[in-house]
Amino acid sequence: HAFDEAYRPQFHFTPAENWMNDPNGLIFFEGEYHLFYQHNPFGTEWGFMHWGHAVSTDLVHWEHLPIAIYPDNDSQDKDFATAYSGSAIIDENNLLGLQEGDTKTMLAFYTSKDNGQRIAYSTDKGRSWTKFAGNPVIPFDEQDDARDPKVFWHPESQKYVLVLWRMPEGEKSKQGFSIYTSENLTDWYFESHLAGFYECPDLVELQVNRRSDDTRWVVFDGDGSYIIGNFDGKQFSPETPKTQGDFGKNFYATQTFNHIPDEDGRVIQLAWMRGGEYPGMPFNGQMTFPAELSLKTYLEGIRLIRTPVKEIELLHEKGQSWEEENLIPGLDKNLTKKVKGDCLHIQGIFDLKTVNSFGFMVRNSKKAAGIEIRYDATKQILSCLGQGVVLAPEDGKIQLEILLDRTSIEIYGNGGKAVLSSCFTAEPDAKELVLYNTGGELLVKTLNIYPLKSMYN
Ligand code: FRU
Numbered sequence: 159h160a161f162d163e164a165y166r167p168q169f170h171f172t173p174a175e176n177w178m179n180d181p182n183g184l185i186f187f188e189g190e191y192h193l194f195y196q197h198n199p200f201g202t203e204w205g206f207m208h209w210g211h212a213v214s215t216d217l218v219h220w221e222h223l224p225i226a227i228y229p230d231n232d233s234q235d236k237d238f239a240t241a242y243s244g245s246a247i248i249d250e251n252n253l254l255g256l257q258e259g260d261t262k263t264m265l266a267f268y269t270s271k272d273n274g275q276r277i278a279y280s281t282d283k284g285r286s287w288t289k290f291a292g293n294p295v296i297p298f299d300e301q302d303d304a305r306d307p308k309v310f311w312h313p314e315s316q317k318y319v320l321v322l323w324r325m326p327e328g329e330k331s332k333q334g335f336s337i338y339t340s341e342n343l344t345d346w347y348f349e350s351h352l353a354g355f356y357e358c359p360d361l362v363e364l365q366v367n368r369r370s371d372d373t374r375w376v377v378f379d380g381d382g383s384y385i386i387g388n389f390d391g392k393q394f395s396p397e398t399p400k401t402q403g404d405f406g407k408n409f410y411a412t413q414t415f416n417h418i419p420d421e422d423g424r425v426i427q428l429a430w431m432r433g434g435e436y437p438g439m440p441f442n443g444q445m446t447f448p449a450e451l452s453l454k455t456y457l458e459g460i461r462l463i464r465t466p467v468k469e470i471e472l473l474h475e476k477g478q479s480w481e482e483e484n485l486i487p488g489l490d491k492n493l494t495k496k497v498k499g500d501c502l503h504i505q506g507i508f509d510l511k512t513v514n515s516f517g518f519m520v521r522n523s524k525k526a527a528g529i530e531i532r533y534d535a536t537k538q539i540l541s542c543l544g545q546g547v548v549l550a551p552e553d554g555k556i557q558l559e560i561l562l563d564r565t566s567i568e569i570y571g572n573g574g575k576a577v578l579s580s581c582f583t584a585e586p587d588a589k590e591l592v593l594y595n596t597g598g599e600l601l602v603k604t605l606n607i608y609p610l611k612s613m614y615n
Contacts, residue, residue: 161614164586165436167563168501168612169473171428171445173210174222177202178443180306180358180411181428182209183226183246183266186418191217192284193428193445194226194266196243198236202442205236209268211284217426217448217469219613226287227278230270237271243306243358244268244275247318247416250311253343254290256281265343267295267320269305274298275322277344296320296338296346301328304336306358306380309343310416315391318343321359323380326351335359335377339392349392354400355379358411361389362425366453366460374453374460382409382429386453386460398459405547406578408433408566409446425451426467431566434581446579447561447568454575463574466561470503470610477503477608485516485600490593493605494518498589501610504560510535510551512598520562523588531560531569535598540571540578547576555603563610 159174166172176199183194190213197210209227212220229239249256249263256263258281266278266287274294278287298304303325312319317339325333334353338346357380366372374397375389382403387396403409410432414425429446436442449464480493500521508516513535521528531542533549533556540549540556549556549571559570564586569578591607 162612163439165439165565165583166441167444167565168614169218169470169561169610170431170447170563170566171212171220173197173441173443175440176200176442177204178210178430178441179204179432180243180430181413181445182243182268184413184415184428185246185248185264186415187248187264188261188283189215190283191215191415192246192264193220194246195430195445197225199225202440207240207242209241209266213284216472217467218472223285226280226284227266227268230272230276230289240269240271242269242271243411245308245310245413245416247309247311249279249343254279258282265309267307267309269307270294274304275307275320292344295344296322299326302326303328308359308361308413310361312339312391315339317341317391319361319391320346321361321377323355323357323359324351335361337361337392337394350394352377352394356381358413360413361394362414362451363389364425364451364453364462367455368452376451376453376462378403378412380411382412384462386462401462403462403464404429404577404579406545406568406580407543408581409579414451424467427451427464429579431579431581434565435583436565437583444566444581449574449577454573456575461575464577465570465574466559466568470561473610473613474503475609475611477606480602480605483602483605485593485595485602487595487597490595493602494591494593494607497591497607499591499609500562500564500584500586500589501612502560502562502591503608503610504558504562504606506605507555507557507603508533509555509601509603511554511601513595513600514598515596516600517594518560519592519594520567521584521588522590522592523585526585526588528584528588528590529567529582531558531567533558540569540576542567542569542578543580543582545578545580547571547578549576
C-alpha cells in the first residue's frame with residue numbers, strides 16, 4: 159500500500175484494507191502504544207468481527223500488524239463469528255501464570271457472542287495471541303445480553319475492575335453498565351449496575367484543574383456522552399447529569415489507554431469516527447486523532463475538556479503566523495491566501511469585538527465552496543457540517559484549534575470545552591482556505607497554520 163489514495167486520511171488511523179469500527183485494547187506497553195480495533199478482514203462492511211492491530215511509539219505513526227484475535231467459531235453468519243469489543247491490561251503480577259521470561263503477559267478481554275466475556279493473552283508484546291483455557295471468565299446469564307468489557311487496576315481497593323454493558327433479563331429499560339471486581343483477573347464478582355447506558359463503557363479518573371489532589375471519575379457511554387462523579391471501587395456515584403461529549407457527526411465507541419506511565423500521566427482517548435464515507439477506497443473507517451482528557455472548573459460546574467495530543471507537532475511543516483490583525487468584513491484577501499492544503503493544523507485566538515460571525519472555509523476550489531467552520535457571535539454557536547454547539551466566549555475571545563485531514567475534521571473550541579468531530583468528502587484537488595467575517599469588527603489575536611506531513615512519509 160502507498161496509503162496515498164484520494165480519500166485516505168493522512169494522520170488519522172485507518173485499516174490498511176477493509177472494515178474497521180471500535181478501538182479496542184488500547185494500551186501502552188514497553189514503549190509502544192497498541193491500537194486494536196474491530197475489524198472485518200473479508201470486506202468493507204461490518205461483520206465477522208476480529209481484532210485488527212497496530213502499534214506506534216508516538217501516537218502519530220502507526221505500523222500495521224497481523225490480526226491479533228480471531229472469532230471463537232467459524233460460523234458463516236457474519237453476526238456469529240465474533241471477537242467483539244473490549245480492552246487490554248498487563249498481568250503485572252503474573253496472576254494467570256502464563257508469563258514467559260521477563261516479558262509480562264498482555265491480556266485482552268473481549269466478548270464472544272457464543273458464551274460471554276473472554277480472555278486472550280500474548281506473552282510476546284502483543285505479537286501473537288492465544289485464547290485462555292478458562293474461558294469464558296464471565297459467562298452470559300440466561301436472557302442476558304452483555305458485551306464490551308473495560309478492565310483496569312484500581313489501586314485504592316487493590317482490585318481489578320471490569321465495566322460491562324449489560325441488558326439484564328433482556329429488558330431494554332434496564333440496560334446499562336455493570337461493575338465487577340476481581341483479585342485474580344479470572345473470578346469476577348458483580349458489584350453494581352448503572353442503568354441508562356449503551357455500549358462500549360469506559361470509566362476513568364481525571365484530574366480537576368490539573369491538580370493531582372483533586373480528581374473525579376468519569377463514566378463514558380458509547381456515544382461519547384459522560385457523567386462526572388465518584389467511584390469507590392465498587393460503585394459509581396454521579397455528580398452531574400449526562401452530558402454530550404462531542405458535537406460533530408462522527409464520534410463513537412470511545413476508549414482511553416490503559417497503563418500510561420505515571421511520569422506521563424495523561425489520559426488519552428480515541429474514538430471511532432462512525433459513519434464516514436470513502437468512495438472507491440480499499441478501507442472503510444477511521445479513528446479520531448488521539449486526544450488528552452481532563453476536567454476543568456467553570457462557573458456552571460466541572461466539565462470535561464479534550465485537546466489533541468501534543469505529538470501532532472511531529473507532523474508540522476513550516477507554518478505561518480499572524481498577530482493582532484484586524485479582519486475586515488468579507489473574505490480575507492491577505493491573511494490566509496497563501497495557505498493551501500488538505501492536511502492542516504490551525505490554532506487561533508479571536509477577539510470578538512463587534513463581529514456577527516466569522517470562520518474558515520476549507521477545501522475550497524474555483525469550482526466549489528468547501529467546508530465551513532463558523533462561529534456565530536450573536537448566537538454563541540460554533541458549527542460545522544450541519545452540527546453546532548453553544549460556546550460562550552471567554553474574556554471576549556474564542557479560541558479554535560482545528561485538525562483538518564483528507565476526510566475528517568476535528569474542531570476544538572476554547573481549549574477543548576466543545577469539540578466537533580466529523581467526516582466529509584471533498585473534491586480531492588480542492589485545497590484552498592479562507593478566513594471570513596460576516597460584519598463588524600474582529601481582531602485576530604494570534605493565528606498559526608501548519609501544513610501537516612503524512613504519517614506515511
Ligand atoms: C459498538 C459495537 C460494540 C460491539 C462492536 C461489534 O460499535 O456495537 O458494542 O462490541 O461494536 O463490532
